[in-house]
Amino acid sequence: xxxxxxxxxxxxxxxxxxxxxxxxxxxxxxxxxxxxxxxxxxxxxxxxxxxxxxxxxxxxxxxxxxxxxxxxxxxxxxxxxxxxxxxxxxxxxxxxxxxxxxxxxxxxxxxxxxxxxxxxxxxxxxxxxxxxxxxxxxxxxxxxxxxxxxxxxxxxxxxxxxxxxxxxxxxxxxxxxxxxxxxxxxxxxxxxxxxxxxxxxxxxxxxxxxxxxxxxxxxxxxxxxxxxxxxxxxxxxxxxxxxxxxxxxxxxxxxxxxxxxxxxxxxxxxxxxxxxxxxx
Numbered sequence: 001x002x003x004x005x006x007x008x009x010x011x012x013x014x015x016x017x018x019x020x021x022x023x024x025x026x027x028x029x030x031x032x033x034x035x036x037x038x039x040x041x042x043x044x045x046x047x048x049x050x051x052x053x054x055x056x057x058x059x060x061x062x063x064x065x066x067x068x069x070x071x072x073x074x075x076x077x078x079x080x081x082x083x084x085x086x087x088x089x090x091x092x093x094x095x096x097x098x099x100x101x102x103x104x105x106x107x108x109x110x111x112x113x114x115x116x117x118x119x120x121x122x123x124x125x126x127x128x129x130x131x132x133x134x135x136x137x138x139x140x141x142x143x144x145x146x147x148x149x150x151x152x153x154x155x156x157x158x159x160x161x162x163x164x165x166x167x168x169x170x171x172x173x174x175x176x177x178x179x180x181x182x183x184x185x186x187x188x189x190x191x192x193x194x195x196x197x198x199x200x201x202x203x204x205x206x207x208x209x210x211x212x213x214x215x216x217x218x219x220x221x222x223x224x225x226x227x228x229x230x231x232x233x234x235x236x237x238x239x240x241x242x243x244x245x246x247x248x249x250x251x252x253x254x255x256x257x258x259x260x261x262x263x264x265x266x267x268x269x270x271x272x273x274x275x276x277x278x279x280x
């Protein structure tokens with residue numbers, strides 16, 4: 001049996017639009033909204049040779065693996081690109097061909113993040129700073145104008161110019177602590193991309209032998225310098241900016257801000273956060 005799990009909220013509330021396309025490609029299948037399922041119960045009733053097709057983006061993958069408690073099903077799980085950000089697709093597309101990505105190997109050994117007393121698995125990264133702010137603003141825009149396209153780059157630029165206030169941060173990597181002033185971004189990454197195409201951690205390897213995750217600090221006192229250099233993140237060239245970027249890798253990374261900010265986990269927003277701990 002083949003099962004299509006779609007997220008109606010993905011792709012700016014157009015997540016069901018591609019169900020017919022996928023059915024045409026894979027043949028007869030049963031469709032279900034992933035939001036309506038008890039996924040643990042659903043998967044427990046499947047045969048080992050059944051197949052699962054997921055329609056959605058990064059947030060849908062995040063919901064899928066978290067609702068399963070990080071346990072990867074024995075069945076083959078395929079992703080059909082139909083989200084709005086698609087940072088996971090951007091990260092793996094060099095090694096994947098065709099319309100579908102077999103997800104199973106990418107869901108193994110995922111890192112977790114502890115925030116506000118809860119723990120979540122993540123497939124791409126955890127954003128803290130103006131990236132979390134962008135997701136917060138994007139969520140508000142969706143509530144006010146459902147279906148309207150969200151441009152996170154424009155939100156980020158407006159945030160850099162007017163809204164977002166830089167913070168002081170302390171970052172502890174495998175027990176070694178460093179403090180930084182004038183921080184705009186402080187993500188920790190499993191993949192290279194986040195924010196709809198920004199290559200924030202260009203050297204990060206999902207399958208690195210040491211299983212490390214990468215923390216990136218983007219800091220400067222100058223708002224103008226932060227804005228001028230911001231486009232370089234899309235090509236990963238920001239890492240060459242001396243004094244602007246600090247990159248550290250490890251298995252346990254704790255980031256603490258001196259004031260609450262919004263945080264995003266694979267694009268899903270959590271408000272009023274002062275600290276998170278990512279671990280793999």
